[in-house]
Amino acid sequence: MPKKLKESLTKAGCAVIAFLVFGLLWGALTNFTDVGMFMPGPIETLEFFFDHFVEKIGPGTIPYHALMSLKRIIPAYIGASAVGVVLGLLMAMYWPVDAIVRPIFSIVRPIPPVAWIPLAILWFGINDESKYFLIALATLVSVLQNAYDGAKAADQQLVGVAKMLGANDKNVFLTVVLPGAVPYIFAGLQLGLNAAWGQVVGSEMIRSVDGLGWIIIRGTDNNNVLQELAGIVMIGILGYILAAAMRFAENKLVRWNKRGT
Amino acid sequence: MMDEKRKTMISCESVDKTFTTKTTTNHVVNKFNLEVKENEFVVLFGPGQCGKTTVLNLMAGLETPTEGRIIVNDKEVKGPDPERGFVYQTLALFPWYTVMQNVEYGLRMKGIKKAERREKAKYYIDLVGLGGFEDSFPNQLSGGMQQRVGIARAYCNEPVVLFMDEPFGHLDAQTRYLMQDEIVKIWEKEKRTVVFVTNNIEEAVFLADRVVVLTNCPTTVKCEYVIDLPRPRSYTDPKFLALRSEIQSVVDKTL
Numbered sequence: 428m429p430k431k432l433k434e435s436l437t438k439a440g441c442a443v444i445a446f447l448v449f450g451l452l453w454g455a456l457t458n459f460t461d462v463g464m465f466m467p468g469p470i471e472t473l474e475f476f477f478d479h480f481v482e483k484i485g486p487g488t489i490p491y492h493a494l495m496s497l498k499r500i501i502p503a504y505i506g507a508s509a510v511g512v513v514l515g516l517l518m519a520m521y522w523p524v525d526a527i528v529r530p531i532f533s534i535v536r537p538i539p540p541v542a543w544i545p546l547a548i549l550w551f552g553i554n555d556e557s558k559y560f561l562i563a564l565a566t567l568v569s570v571l572q573n574a575y576d577g578a579k580a581a582d583q584q585l586v587g588v589a590k591m592l593g594a595n596d597k598n599v600f601l602t603v604v605l606p607g608a609v610p611y612i613f614a615g616l617q618l619g620l621n622a623a624w625g626q627v628v629g630s631e632m633i634r635s636v637d638g639l640g641w642i643i644i645r646g647t648d649n650n651n652v653l654q655e656l657a658g659i660v661m662i663g664i665l666g667y668i669l670a671a672a673m674r675f676a677e678n679k680l681v682r683w684n685k686r687g688t
Numbered sequence: 689m690m691d692e693k694r695k696t697m698i699s700c701e702s703v704d705k706t707f708t709t710k711t712t713t714n715h716v717v718n719k720f721n722l723e724v725k726e727n728e729f730v731v732l733f734g735p736g737q738c739g740k741t742t743v744l745n746l747m748a749g750l751e752t753p754t755e756g757r758i759i760v761n762d763k764e765v766k767g768p769d770p771e772r773g774f775v776y777q778t779l780a781l782f783p784w785y786t787v788m789q790n791v792e793y794g795l796r797m798k799g800i801k802k803a804e805r806r807e808k809a810k811y812y813i814d815l816v817g818l819g820g821f822e823d824s825f826p827n828q829l830s831g832g833m834q835q836r837v838g839i840a841r842a843y844c845n846e847p848v849v850l851f852m853d854e855p856f857g858h859l860d861a862q863t864r865y866l867m868q869d870e871i872v873k874i875w876e877k878e879k880r881t882v883v884f885v886t887n888n889i890e891e892a893v894f895l896a897d898r899v900v901v902l903t904n905c906p907t908t909v910k911c912e913y914v915i916d917l918p919r920p921r922s923y924t925d926p927k928f929l930a931l932r933s934e935i936q937s938v939v940d941k942t943l
Contacts, residue, residue, distance in 0.1 A: 587750060588780045592845055593770035593797035602793075606784040 467653050475653040476660055484654060485645065486637050489661055496627050496638040497665070499555060503562035504623045511567045511619065512612055515574025520600065532571065540565045541629040548633060558630035565622035573615025577608030613677045620673060624666045639665075697761060697849055697881040698724035698747060704755035705742055716742045718906035720756070724849075727879045733892040734902030734910075735940050740885045741777075741853055743907065747883060748772045748851045761848045770794055773847030775838045777854045781826040787813060787837050788822040794845030812840040815874055832863040839871070843878060852884045856891070868894055872919055889939075893932050894921050904940040911938060 450469045457463040467475075479489045487495075518525040540561045551557035581604040589599045631640030639658050646654030705717035716739040724730050734740050745751040747758055749765045749772055758765040760772055768774075781790050792809035800808075813822060816836040826834055835855055842850055855871075856864045868891060875882060886892050892899045893915055901910045913935055917927055 584776070584778070584780050585782060587768065588774075588776070588782075589793075589797075591748070591750070591768040591770070591772070591774050592794040592841070595797075598797060602782070606782070609784075 465652065467656065472653060472656045472660070476657045479657060484642055484657075489639075489642075489657060492637055492639050492642055492658075493661055493665055496631070496640065499558050499630065499638065500562055500623050500627065503559040504566050504620060506559075507563035507566035507623075508570050508616055508619055511570030511615070512574045515571040515615075516578050516605075516608070518571075519575045519578030520604070532568075535564070536568050536572075540626055541632075544629070544633060553634040557633050558635075561630040561633075562623045562626045565626045566619040569618035569622050570612075570615040573611050573618065574608065577611025577615075578604050580611065581607050609681055613673075613681065617670065617673050617677075620669055621666070624662070624669065627662055694725040694727070696723050697726045697728070698722070698883065699759040700743075700747065700756070701758070702756040703743075703746060703753045703758060705739075705746060705751065706754045715906040717746065717753075718908045720746075720908050722900060722909060724881060724883060726881055729875060729882045729884065729895060729897045731892045731896035731899050732883065732885045732902055733889065733899050733935070733939065734887065734907060735904055736887050737905065738902055738940070739905050739907035740887070740902055743902070744851050744853050744883060744885050747849075748774050750774070770798070770845050771848050773842035773845055773850045775835075775842045775850065775852040775855045777857050779826075779831075779834050779838055779858075781834055781837055781841070783826050786823050786825055787818060787829070787840075790826070790837055791840045791844045793841060798845075809840075809844050812844040813837075815843070815877065816840045817870065830863075831859050832867060835859065835867065836870070839874065843874070843880070847880070849881045849883070852882065854885050854887070857886075864891075869920065871895065876919065889932055889936050890923055893928055893935065894923065899935060901935060901939050910940070 453469045457466055457468040476489070481488060484492070514524075514528060518528055543561060543564060544557075547557035547560045551560055585603045585607070586599055589603050594602060627638070628640035628643055631638045632644060635641040635644075639662050642661075643655050643658035646652065646656075646658060700720050700722040703717055703720040705715075707714040707716060720743060722730075732740050732743060742751060746753050747760065747765065749768045752766070763771075765772070782793065785793070788806065788809055791813055792805040795805040795808060810819075810822070813819060816839055818833060818836055818840065821829065821833070826837065829837070838855065839852075856867045859867060872895060884895060886895075896915050899913045899915060901912065902908070903910045913931060915931060917925070917931075921928055
């Protein structure tokens with residue numbers, strides 16, 4: 428068996444074992460201790476979870492809610508990422524841009540997006556717009572900073588080489604700064620995705636009627652722990668899939684520089 | 689033989705370079721004068737850390753002189769220019785480009801069409817012995833191979849002058865000897881004015897038409913030796929050894 432395949436299978440095997448052990452501990456805790464009074468066991472949870480792929484919770488099944496959440500996250504993420512990359516690169520290349528944007532950015536950055544909910548509702552209303560705002564904010568912070576760092580980290584010697592070979596400023600940017608910044612940009616995009624996905628619950632606190640965050644919040648309201656857990660599990664699974672897709676895309680684009688995951 | 693009627697390609701006139709920071713002043717190059725004729729292979733040889741690289745950078749336009757001036761191909765040097773090719777000590781290949789894309793870069797910057805670029809680049813890739821590796825990335829190549837890409841890339845841009853900054857310094861001894869042979873072969877096939885920096889005495893005598901011996905920092909020309917031996921030269925030839933000893937005895941000791 429080729430080495431790489433063996434390695435992948437071993438890793439997958441370890442992951443399966445890790446989950447099994449986790450499940451066993453969880454089951455043991457709920458079965459044999461007081462934790463079982465307010466927390467369902469793993470099997471119950473999985474049952475509920477898979478049942479509601481067919482049965483509805485509120486307006487739809489779990490996949491339906493997942494789609495609703497994705498419908499909010501993806502446009503906000505893509506928009507904020509585009510802005511973040513462009514702005515980050517511009518700030519690194521032109522000091523006036525940096526001088527204007529940096530102060531505002533530095534103040535906004537440490538504020539958790541959830542703290543913006545009241546203002547978001549005020550500015551954007553209670554529909555999807557305010558949710559887009561929260562998610563975009565979460566994304567922008569990571570993406571912009573990383574894009575900036577990536578451009579700043581340009582190898583000065585290579586810039587000199589490019590100029591020696593006749594590159595003008597535009598070409599120096601396209602052939603040296605940008606390719607060098609790509610690994611950083613991807614790191615920022617991954618972090619941005621995590622941050623955006625992390626806003627699923629936060630953003631759906633704003634008057635939602637569907638979505639994975641909505642499921643969890645409803646579950647909390649009705650003290651339905653199973654429902655909460657189902658929402659959490661789905662968020663986790665989808666988050667993992669999105670991150671894996673991102674890594675796949677990066678590997679394809681950056682063949683010459685394999686970063687660790 | 690040195691033909692006095694040959695054009696003077698490089699002229700350094702009383703070049704001085706001092707680096708100043710907030711806390712230090714570093715006088716590195718001191719009233720440096722040098723003339724290099726067309727298609728001459730000149731080696732700058734000096735003790736370690738004497739400022740040889742700075743002199744080379746000044747000639748190529750990667751640094752500007754504090755005083756004095758440098759004329760290359762009848763134009764004053766004011767900055768980097770495709771006319772003055774440079775092969776770096778630390779390789780400096782574009783890691784995101786293949787060998788082919790690295791080598792053809794200069795031509796691409798000139799706006800030359802793809803088909804013509806590829807053909808020219810292929811010629812130089814073959815010339816340095818890397819035929820077949822056009823689509824490899826630098827991180828897939830050995831040190832010697834990467835250095836050959838650097839040489840091909842500089843050559844491909846068809847500069848009038850080639851500057852080489854201890855290009856074989858990071859290679860192991862065996863590869864180094866191989867590369868010395870290679871560079872002589874390449875240069876004989878594609879004659880160009882070359883200024884080559886090294887701190888290795890045998891390398892200097894092996895490669896040069898003329899060895900310019902530099903002093904310790906702040907550096908200037910101490911003396912020059914014309915190496916009149918036919919190529920390919922032999923490290924063990926008595927005349928080679930005699931020149932080697934003489935130059936070795938003349939050069940300043942490294943600080």
